[in-house]
Amino acid sequence: GGSMGTEILSLMAELSGHHYLHGALVAGDGPTLPVIDPATEQPTSRYAEATGAEIDAAVAAANRAQREWWALSALDRTEALHGVANAMVEVAPVVGEVMTREMGKPFVESNWEGGTSASSLRYYAELARHDQGRVAGAALPGQTHLTLKEPLGTVVSIVPFNFPVLLFGWQAAAALAAGNAVIVKPSELTPVTLLALMEAFAGLPAGLVQVLTGGADVGAALVAHADTHAVAFTGSIPAAQAVARAAAERFKPVLAEASGNDPFIVMP
Numbered sequence: 001g002g003s004m005g006t007e008i009l010s011l012m013a014e015l016s017g018h019h020y021l022h023g024a025l026v027a028g029d030g031p032t033l034p035v036i037d038p039a040t041e042q043p044t045s046r047y048a049e050a051t052g053a054e055i056d057a058a059v060a061a062a063n064r065a066q067r068e069w070w071a072l073s074a075l076d077r078t079e080a081l082h083g084v085a086n087a088m089v090e091v092a093p094v095v096g097e098v099m100t101r102e103m104g105k106p107f108v109e110s111n112w113e114g115g116t117s118a119s120s121l122r123y124y125a126e127l128a129r130h131d132q133g134r135v136a137g138a139a140l141p142g143q144t145h146l147t148l149k150e151p152l153g154t155v156v157s158i159v160p161f162n163f164p165v166l167l168f169g170w171q172a173a174a175a176l177a178a179g180n181a182v183i184v185k186p187s188e189l190t191p192v193t194l195l196a197l198m199e200a201f202a203g204l205p206a207g208l209v210q211v212l213t214g215g216a217d218v219g220a221a222l223v224a225h226a227d228t229h230a231v232a233f234t235g236s237i238p239a240a241q242a243v244a245r246a247a248a249e250r251f252k253p254v255l256a257e258a259s260g261n262d263p264f265i266v267m268p
Contacts, residue, residue, distance in 0.1 A: 012098060016045035017047065018048065035190075035192060052221065077176075089115055092118075099193040102161075102193055120169055133149050134146075134147050153229035184211050220243075236259055237259045
């Protein structure tokens with residue numbers, strides 16, 4: 001309705017030019033660029049290019065929050081992630097409307113992304129509760145061999161414009177359940193969608209989930225940073241290759257999905 005539309009536009013204006021750092025919206029220090037609504041070709045808002053200082057501050061906050069998160073019991077983390085999933089379902093319609101205005105997909109699809117991301121949070125929350133490691137059969141009499149699963153630290157999530165909430169939801173669900181912190185760098189085409197979603201993560205330790213907006217340079221800086229520990233990337237083949245090369249310098253594990261394309265013919 002009309003009032004919902006006005007509400008969404010004021011929310012987008014409020015989130016415009018901000019990052020989500022240490023549990024709060026923070027106005028970016030860097031230059032800002034327009035975000036265009038593909039339906040109207042008019043700017044809906046602006047996004048800020050994260051500065052080096054902002055990237056360093058986000059990484060430091062993520063690593064502090066990660067230690068706090070991992071110090072909790074598996075049960076406490078599971079309960080917290082179910083809380084995030086519930087909150088995500090509640091904010092899905094608002095986030096979906098922002099997504100539709102930023103990238104143009106029908107609302108029924110953008111709204112669906114929030115619900116399906118919540119489902120993956122619940123799945124990984126339960127998986128993590130049940131799988132902390134195992135006891136292996138001893139190789140020598142009198143020995144006990146344990147396998148313990150420990151988090152990597154801070155995971156960088158780089159997501160494209162086409163499924164911003166779904167792909168971030170999958171990556172963050174697995175990373176958080178395993179005890180990691182997450183910094184997401186959304187596409188320059190859908191930055192406000194991810195900022196609008198952050199309300200769902202407000203119950204987690206401040207800094208555990210953060211959003212830094214900007215272009216390829218911001219993504220590259222996060223990937224190459226000495227204090228980030230793994231990368232989840234979805235995007236083009238050349239960008240995925242660049243991520244893999246930069247991560248290889250520090251033996252950082254990379255989960256990359258590059259350019260799944262379906263050819264199609266448009267008939268009259």
